[in-house]
Amino acid sequence: MIIPLCSGMERSASTLTWQITKCLAPISRPLNWEPGCEVKEWTGHPQDWPIKRHMYMSGKRAVIYTYRHPIEAFLSLRRCFKSDIGKKIEGDEYSFEQLTAQEADIHAMRCILEAGDVYNQYKRDRDSGRPILFLKYEDYYHHPERRIRDIVIFLLIYPGLKDNEINQILEYTDIKKNAIRADSVGDSFHGNLDESHGMQGQHINTKTWGKPGAALKKYAAFVDQVINDQSLTPLKKMCENLGYEL
Numbered sequence: 001m002i003i004p005l006c007s008g009m010e011r012s013a014s015t016l017t018w019q020i021t022k023c024l025a026p027i028s029r030p031l032n033w034e035p036g037c038e039v040k041e042w043t044g045h046p047q048d049w050p051i052k053r054h055m056y057m058s059g060k061r062a063v064i065y066t067y068r069h070p071i072e073a074f075l076s077l078r079r080c081f082k083s084d085i086g087k088k089i090e091g092d093e094y095s096f097e098q099l100t101a102q103e104a105d106i107h108a109m110r111c112i113l114e115a116g117d118v119y120n121q122y123k124r125d126r127d128s129g130r131p132i133l134f135l136k137y138e139d140y141y142h143h144p145e146r147r148i149r150d151i152v153i154f155l156l157i158y159p160g161l162k163d164n165e166i167n168q169i170l171e172y173t174d175i176k177k178n179a180i181r182a183d184s185v186g187d188s189f190h191g192n193l194d195e196s197h198g199m200q201g202q203h204i205n206t207k208t209w210g211k212p213g214a215a216l217k218k219y220a221a222f223v224d225q226v227i228n229d230q231s232l233t234p235l236k237k238m239c240e241n242l243g244y245e246l
Helices: 014-024 070-083 101-127 144-154 163-172 175-184 214-218 220-228 230-241
Strands: 005-008 063-067 132-136
Touching: 005 014, 005 101, 014 063, 014 144, 014 163, 014 175, 063 101, 070 101, 070 214, 070 220, 070 230, 101 132, 101 230, 132 144, 144 163, 214 220, 220 230
Parallel strands: 005 063, 063 132
Antiparallel strands: none
């Protein structure tokens, strides 16, 4: 089987995809397995297996990349950032204790726009022959079993999984179970993470459960702003580049 790197736009079910891949991959990192890519501060500890990062990972190793409507990804990430405002958490470049709502928006927007660059790089890599599986969030939300089967095919797992094996993974990765896991690690998105299942505090919005289109409908005025405000042109172009109509 192929053991891939897991990458993805933030808030695009990248953790869910990593959980599925973790269920399918060997329990521990094989001795002859080499990343073949640049991964900042990777130590190879068992909880971080398989490797999952949001940034671009170079090399020839196969990648599973998840992406989502950029506007909904931004709105979801903004919710996570704002939930940590005022808390004693140190980010890479800022302190959440002193972060303002406007600054949270800026940081969330930067993360999503950078994900567009990562997407483009992986597209170029795929055109050059690198094995890349792109998983579009909206294609799988209502068909979680299809996500598992497509990953199984990509990983060259033969014979494929039986229905009861698919159901076991579906049960383990159920969004409501992940919400319980997220609650168990605390109320901080950036300060709490259980590396065994990848959930963070505030990880799942239990009001919308991540339903595609929910944020677009709730924040219709912002969607109009993206369409008409030149300052948001980069986000608009990213939507178009990823195939999303506004």
